Amino acid sequence: MRIALGSVMHESNTFSPLKTSLDDFRQQQPWIYCLMCALLFDEDVIRHHRARRTELGGMLEAAEILNMQPVGTISATAVPSGPITAEAFSFFEENLTGRIKQQGPLDGVLLALHGAAVAETVDDVEGRLLERIRDIVGADVPIGITLDHHANVTRKMVENADFMIGYRTHPHVDQHDIGKKAAEILALLIRSNVKPVTVMKKLPMLLPGESSPVPRQRLVEKLKEIEADPEVLTASFFIGFPFADIDEVGPCSLVVAKHDESLAASPADELARLMWDMRDQFSLPTVSVEQAIQELPDTWDAPEIFVDMGDCSYAGAAGDVPFFLDALLRHEVKDAVIAAVLDKDAVDRCIQAGVGARLTLEIGGKLDRINGTPVRADGTVQFISDGKYRGRDFYLSEVDVDIGPAVVFNTQGIDVILVTRRITTYDPALLRSMNIEPSSKRVIVLKGGLLNQVTYGKIAGRIRPFNSPGFANWDFSKKTYKKIPRPVYPLDQEGIRS
Ligand SMILES: [Zn+2]
Secondary structure, eight states, X not given: OEEEEEEEEOBBOXXXXXXXXXXXXXXOOOXXXXXXXXXXXXXXXXXHXXXXXXXXXXXXXXXXXXXXXXXXXXXXXXXXXXXXXXXXXXXXHHHHHHHHXXXXXXXXXXXXXXXXXXXXXXXXXXXXXXXXXXXXXXXXXXXXXXXXXXXXXXXXXXXXXXXXXXXOOSSOOOHHHHHHHHHHHHHHHHHSOOOOEEEEEEOSBOOOSSXXXXXXXXXXXXXXXXXXXXXXXXXXXXXXXXXXXXXXXSXXXXXXXXXXXXXXXXXXXXXXXXXXXXXXXXXXXXXXXXXXXXXXXXXXXXXXXXXXXXXXXXXXXXXXXXXXXXXXXXXXXXXXXXXXXEOHHHHHHHHHHOTTOEEEEEESOSSOTTTOOOEEEEEEEEEEEOSEEEOOSGGGTXXXXXXXXXXXXXXXXXXXXXXXXXXXXXXXXXXXXXXXXXXXXXXXXXXXXXXXHHHGXXXXXOEEEEOOSSTTOOOGGGSOOSSSOSSOBTTOSSSSOO
16 A cells, blocks of 8 residues: 655745745755755655654654555755745645656555635635546545634635544644554554535634634634544634634634544534634733833843744744843843844944954844844854754654854843854853853843743743734734735624624
8 A cells, every 4th residue: 555745834024025936945954844854855855754753753653564565755844934936836846746747656645734825826825726636536545634713714625635634733743643643543444435525614704823822722622522422533722823814714623533524514603702702812912011120020040031932933923023121231131142133244344343252233124024123232242153063852853953153242231142044042042152141131032932931930020921023023014914804703703793
């Protein structure tokens, strides 16, 4: 039994003008879906993902147990950013479909997709890829996919995949389990006469990507209830990715039944109703930076973490908005560290000047000029790094990470980590690799999301999320949506379901 295995994953923030090119995918990624892989093909896909905690790793583990022979196609992912360039999309389309065609005949196809990829030329990247693959393999070869919790699931995806499964955790930690489950379902479809039917219920809502755990726990309980029915193959709910101005944006419920559509429709309705009823509970409570600074204790034995969610690179923001640097300087907050501001020019200048040199920099605000302007700062080059360190926490535990050249620039008691690539900052090992002991700081600013609560939770006092300026700010009323269907919660009060 031969199955094709592959992955094309990207979360595209259409509000960012910073397009995601093929070079972005070619760089090694310190990113949760691939764990320091670059763009991989054929046998290298299998080699890299085998024994890793990725979806493909889970698929491979189950494939071996179930006696399915995996055939690698392509594995591609990049840190979230603006839409994928037309060139990169064509490359993935040709390489994925071309390999599936060459490898035929196949008994099944398993793909790890994200579900929120948008290209310059195609709003529904996953739908288009699945449609092309369906054309190649025909109606009788099952196609199964896994999707991120933040997928914007589309009709085309539902029509062309036999089944799909989404993560249930946020921060996402169940990729491997979901991959395994997908392989098990695929094996069942190949070996039986089960002809699955999927019912998806889209909700007219925009929910923040970094959402409160409370409604999610209730929804996961509901999924277990639904899946207790032996006629149901799998059920998922998706939060959606609200920073994509596309017509099929938003959350949905999704139930796959073995044969009977009616057995999927009614639980999908119930799940959708539950999501809708809890719509006001997803948002995280946040405060202004002024209030947070005012509330800082005068003495401390653990750092306070400010999570800069609006400029979070994991949600496609630029990662260069110097909002917190400006605020900490204005309020003269010392013993602080900011991880990190993406600013290649500033890094180059620091490296040229050398450790110990004093200089004036214009920091950040060069990529995202809508939400930030450069902050002028006098300071000293404290540390120069080649960007290589050993990950210690979570996804990157014991993984050799390379984020490219980086420096620490100290200005008025604030260590600003300046980087040359869009990176993840959740592992305290990053700071320690630059000679900064995070537990000794008063304030640590991290560009990121909820994952920081897990990793920094071990050393931090209070952890405060901010809906700060950036392409991932979830005050939807400040964004100019042109394509999303209206009315939509929370932008419109009238005309939406009740
Ligand atoms: Zn996600």
